[in-house]
Amino acid sequence: MAIIRPFKGLRPAQALAEKVAARPYDVLSAAEAKAESAGNPYAFYHVSKSEIDLPEGTDVYSQAVYDKASENLQRFIKEGTLFQDNTPCYYIYRLIMNDRTQTGLVCVSAVSDYNSGIIKKHEFTRPDKEKDRINNIRTTKAQTGNVFLAYNDVPEINSLTDHWVQEHAPAYDFTAADGIRHTIWVVDNPGSVQEITSLFEKKVPHTYIADGHHRAASAALVQQELAANGQLAHDAPANYFLTTIFPASQLVILDYNRLVKDLNGLSKASLLSALEYDFTVENIGHLPQQPTMLHEFSMYLEGNWYRLVAMEGTYTTDPIGILDVTILSNNILDKLLGIKDQRTDKRIDFVGGIRGLQELVRRVDSGEMKVAFALYPVTIQQLFDIADSGNVMPPKSTWFEPKLRDGLVSHLL
Structure with a gap:
């Protein structure tokens, strides 16, 4: 069954959330990131696409880029742009696009589930992309890119998250320039946290990578490297990786x-x-x-x-x-x-x-x-069928929208 855990999320000061939030690093070019972040020193692109702060023509896979990402991340923390929660929490992330709503749970998932096949894959990964994320995680000591997971609907989980949303004020609620509304609630009540953990362990036999194969593979490889060097305790953060898990019925795949x-x-x-x-x-x-x-x-x-x-x-x-x-x-x-x-x-x-x-x-x-x-476009059921069969699709077979924003919740190692 699926192992998920709450974590001490690194996230923006409430007043800065909209300015920090950035599109995923792999859906736009450096030039586009530079244009989007112009005049905005808080944009998370300074971490996720840190080449924008280096001379034009800098190799995006050079160590200088990863060092700059780490420097900028530490600066955001020191200046109070980002802060870390004091206790492990779950986070409910709701996106609304064109009047369609999808609500997921931000958590950390076990690398052991990825390695054992409880977290199911449907794509091979590209070695150059894996290496990029490995270097980014290794240098920043953080997972800042979210892995988008899906699971077959569990009514009890849906009811629990819906109830929390109805009873609590969100930590962040804004509509981005592209018209997509992003709302996040912090689940910090110990009883609710334990109930969510237990429901996944009892009711969710598998989760499926919808988007983020390279981020997941890289997190697993970093964990393997640290474990081989004797640097990991049983409960070390690197034994888990940043995920947001959505019920399948709410998802739509684009071409x-x-x-x-x-x-x-x-x-x-x-x-x-x-x-x-x-x-x-x-x-x-x-x-x-x-x-x-x-x-x-x-x-x-x-x-x-x-x-x-x-x-x-x-x-x-x-x-x-x-x-x-x-x-x-x-x-x-x-x-x-x-x-x-x-x-x-x-x-x-x-x-x-x-x-x-x-x-x-x-x-x-x-x-x-x-x-x-x-x-x-393929369907979500086709994706599940292929992952269940142990097969993989050709690369870049699915495109999910709306996209989660980078920078709203990160996982420090």
């Missing part, structure tokens, strides 16, 4: 789209001809069109959009084979464009559906990329 830098030596005409072996291909003009059903794709190439529908026989019906990301990977990215490993190939990039199809158009029209593919 996760692909961009490729070249056509692997093919011309436009030869690519379109080759696609017709596995797909029906229709030129749909200059206006973007989102795929409307499974096994349908939208492709943007040289100013035109094309509708691609996978033919029967190009995919299997097992939990992995039936996924659109698998169909695209096997029949286009690998077979035609020569991309064998999406985790390491530098010719491919990924764009979350929240950015819209215009982002695909922009990057292809700029010449940065040659072709883009928009996909129909």
Whole structure:
């Protein structure tokens, strides 16, 4: 059963919460983080994207970046921008986006659950991304990036969190510039804390990583490193990692789209001809069109959009084979464009559906990329089925919105 624990969260002074809150470090570039934090010395980007405080052109994976993150984090603590709770707490985190509400529990989850498979995965991780987070955690001695977990609904847990929300004032409540409302309550009553811990141990056999595979893997590797060096007591904070756990019924997955830098030596005409072996291909003009059903794709190439529908026989019906990301990977990215490993190939990039199809158009029209593919999103049940089967999806298969904000609750090691 799932092991979760309360912890002494590091969080902002109430008056500064909105200024501190930052989008997750891995959903925006350094340039975007620098623009968003302009004139705001409290922005958590100074920790999560600390290259914004270093000379332009600094290698984002250099030790100087991690040292700057640690320096800025300690400065925030010293100046009172951030403070640590005196007793272990849980935190209830509610997000509202487009009138849709999801409410999760901020806690720390056991690294041992990650290692044993109680926390289930659905993606492989990229070595370069793992190393980045390992260096960040090791240098800052903190987990500042949240791992987003999901679980099959438990009515008793939902009732408990709903009751706490109704009976207590929030610690933070603000609407960010993108229109998403963020509200956090601190659960500090010892009886309620124990009840939450017990409910998860009795009622939740598994949790599933929805978003944050690299953050989870890196936390586990840091814990392994510290344990090997004899630096960990049984109850050491590094035996746990920062998570926020949501009931599955409240979650929605958006599409996760692909961009490729070249056509692997093919011309436009030869690519379109080759696609017709596995797909029906229709030129749909200059206006973007989102795929409307499974096994349908939208492709943007040289100013035109094309509708691609996978033919029967190009995919299997097992939990992995039936996924659109698998169909695209096997029949286009690998077979035609020569991309064998999406985790390491530098010719491919990924764009979350929240950015819209215009982002695909922009990057292809700029010449940065040659072709883009928009996909129909997977479902939360497909994600659970794959994780339960012990399989993994191709990388970057799911995009969840709304995103948790970095800086509102961190876990010190």
